[in-house]
Amino acid sequence: FDSDNQIERVFWGLDVFQLINAYHQPRYPLPEYLYQNGLVNKLSYLLNLDVLYNFSIPYIKNLNTQNVQSTEEPESQKERSTLYNRENALASYDRPQDIQESASENLYMENVVLNMGHNIQPLLRENPQTEFVFFFVPYSMLYWDREVRRGTLDAYMYALEYAISQLFEYENVEIYFFHDQWETAEDLEN
Numbered sequence: 001f002d003s004d005n006q007i008e009r010v011f012w013g014l015d016v017f018q019l020i021n022a023y024h025q026p027r028y029p030l031p032e033y034l035y036q037n038g039l040v041n042k043l044s045y046l047l048n049l050d051v052l053y054n055f056s057i058p059y060i061k062n063l064n065t066q067n068v069q070s071t072e073e074p075e076s077q078k079e080r081s082t083l084y085n086r087e088n089a090l091a092s093y094d095r096p097q098d099i100q101e102s103a104s105e106n107l108y109m110e111n112v113v114l115n116m117g118h119n120i121q122p123l124l125r126e127n128p129q130t131e132f133v134f135f136f137v138p139y140s141m142l143y144w145d146r147e148v149r150r151g152t153l154d155a156y157m158y159a160l161e162y163a164i165s166q167l168f169e170y171e172n173v174e175i176y177f178f179h180d181q182w183e184t185a186e187d188l189e190n
Helices: 016-020 039-046 049-061 074-083 086-092 109-126 141-150 153-167
Strands: 009-013 131-136 173-177
Touching: 016 109, 016 153, 109 153, 141 153, 153 173
Parallel strands: 009 131, 131 173
Antiparallel strands: none
């Protein structure tokens, strides 16, 4: 919005982590250099060491070999299906042994209210010409199991209910809620 460009639509994946963490400490800080002008910022983007070492160099090394594959090729699909499957999902899940007593519904509310008031609602109010499309992606059933066992499921749902009720107050907001997509959440092959 600071760019003075006319922003028609914003798609915003709103996870509970964004709501329950401290409002001034984003879980995934914004890469500011992508949004600011200047040579240093452009060089920071072009010479990003993570991209250079983890993607560019391995790609260049394999350029003249048969190891480079399109994501559309069957071999690449097969490789991905061995990474993301039921067996690996269960192997990486550290299930809490004990089921904790349910936490108070208000467990996260202080942070949720602050996040809504500082990070979300001002943008909605100050940009009524912009359509904001909020979506809540489905989580794996393993995530839900952990929340139940930690005793935080009710507090989590209360936080979501509050946030959504606040979003409904704005005419420039659409909400898509996918947490109830059980065919996706229950399929550990996803």
